[in-house]
Amino acid sequence: MSAPTAPPRRRFRTLPDWAGPATRTVHGGRRPDLNAGAVVAPIYQTSTYRYPAAYSEAAAAGEVHLYSRHSNPTVAGAAEVIRQLEGAEAARLFASGMGAIHAVLWSLLNRGDPVVALGELYGGTTDLLRDFASRFGIGLHELTPTEAREAEPVVAPGTRLLWLESPTNPTLGVVDLARWSEAAHRVGAVVVVDNTFATPINQRPLNLGADLVVHSATKYLGGHSDLLAGAVVGSAAAVDRIDPQSTLGAPLDPFAAFLLERSLKTLDVRMARHNATGAAVARALVDHPAVARVGYPGWGSPAEETIAAAQMRGRGGMVAVSLRGGAAALPRFLAHLQIVEVATSLGGVESLASVPAETSHRRLSPAERTARGIDPGLVRLSLGLEEPDDLIRDLREALDRSAVG
Numbered sequence: 432m433s434a435p436t437a438p439p440r441r442r443f444r445t446l447p448d449w450a451g452p453a454t455r456t457v458h459g460g461r462r463p464d465l466n467a468g469a470v471v472a473p474i475y476q477t478s479t480y481r482y483p484a485a486y487s488e489a490a491a492a493g494e495v496h497l498y499s500r501h502s503n504p505t506v507a508g509a510a511e512v513i514r515q516l517e518g519a520e521a522a523r524l525f526a527s528g529m530g531a532i533h534a535v536l537w538s539l540l541n542r543g544d545p546v547v548a549l550g551e552l553y554g555g556t557t558d559l560l561r562d563f564a565s566r567f568g569i570g571l572h573e574l575t576p577t578e579a580r581e582a583e584p585v586v587a588p589g590t591r592l593l594w595l596e597s598p599t600n601p602t603l604g605v606v607d608l609a610r611w612s613e614a615a616h617r618v619g620a621v622v623v624v625d626n627t628f629a630t631p632i633n634q635r636p637l638n639l640g641a642d643l644v645v646h647s648a649t650k651y652l653g654g655h656s657d658l659l660a661g662a663v664v665g666s667a668a669a670v671d672r673i674d675p676q677s678t679l680g681a682p683l684d685p686f687a688a689f690l691l692e693r694s695l696k697t698l699d700v701r702m703a704r705h706n707a708t709g710a711a712v713a714r715a716l717v718d719h720p721a722v723a724r725v726g727y728p729g730w731g732s733p734a735e736e737t738i739a740a741a742q743m744r745g746r747g748g749m750v751a752v753s754l755r756g757g758a759a760a761l762p763r764f765l766a767h768l769q770i771v772e773v774a775t776s777l778g779g780v781e782s783l784a785s786v787p788a789e790t791s792h793r794r795l796s797p798a799e800r801t802a803r804g805i806d807p808g809l810v811r812l813s814l815g816l817e818e819p820d821d822l823i824r825d826l827r828e829a830l831d832r833s834a835v836g
């Protein structure tokens with residue numbers, strides 16, 4: 432079965448232009464046409480749909496779905512909320528963040544295309560870019576932290592794609608999305624920003640010049656560590672180019688989409704709490720004797736603070752802590768945590784601590800990790816929605832014990 436030739440029209444309630452993000456999280460996916468006047472959309476757990484006798488008339492009259500690898504009403508509802516929050520024309524959802532990232536690279540790159548990517552990316556993105564480079568001859572240039580923070584960024588002529596992430600995973604660095612987008616557009620490159628850490632509540636890269644935004648919706652958008660999802664967001668023309676026939680075969684499952692839309696309804700309030708707790712924890716750990724360095728968006732340098740203040744509405748709930756005792760202090764620190772769980776991933780209601788050198792960035796060499804500020808004693812904290820004072824106490828007590836013996 433091939434994709435519909437006419438784009439399906441969406442049937443969502445149109446909100447007034449002035450509706451803000453919190454209103455859109457709650458009402459953005461609302462459909463006026465639900466059976467029995469249901470306020471919440473059901474899970475359309477179907478792979479296929481009765482084919483309308485006259486497809487083009489049905490498409491003109493409203494939303495038409497043919498096969499759930501291409502589109503599904505539950506998935507469309509969650510995509511609609513993310514579309515509105517990012518201030519975009521279109522959004523597509525995938526089975527995971529990596530599914531979304533893969534779809535973008537696969538759709539936009541041809542053999543030999545030059546790509547510029549931030550060196551300080553989620554490790555899985557770097558792994559995939561390097562796979563593309565070695566298998567398809569993509570000319571990959573990974574920006575060093577110094578290059579990434581040039582006041583006047585330079586993108587080489589002929590560059591096809593610029594891949595950015597800010598704040599960066601796991602060190603919480605900040606790069607100037609507007610300036611990099613400008614530099615990329617001067618040479619005709621497409622700009623993609625991974626907005627997973629900030630979410631559209633804290634930062635809207637499309638307003639800063641990005642062409643496409645990607646998300647691991649597994650993280651803050653999903654918010655409860657119980658689903659995997661990815662999103663690609665941008666102009667209709669830009670999103671239409673991403674895996675248009677769904678041949679990558681990684682659509683979001685309707686049940687995951689239902690959970691995602693449910694979670695998005697609380698995104699604004701969750702982010703307010705994550706932002707407050709992230710800042711409070713960063714401040715509470717910075718002077719602890721067992722801590723060498725704390726990474727938090729804007730803390731990298733005065734220039735990063737200026738950029739963060741201009742491009743972010745909140746700084747988020749991720750904090751990077753480098754232990755003074757290095758890798759040797761890690762086991763003791765992690766073993767003494769009583770509330771914060773030791774697990775990878777982020778953005779959920781529960782606080783997590785992970786060690787990037789062993790998880791998200793394990794495929795980088797030790798030298799590559801050092802160049803990116805990922806020292807062996809670095810712990811990445813995702814601060815959840817528990818009592819902020821409980822988290823501070825838990826972390827400080829574990830730090831006290833990490834230093835002993």
Ligand SMILES: Cc1ncc(COP(=O)(O)O)c(C=O)c1O
Nearest residue numbers: 527528529553600627647649660
């Ligand atoms: C910034 C960022 N982008 C993308 C991904 C990949 O997303 P997923 O795990 O949903 O495939 C992750 C996962 O940790 C991430 O942190």
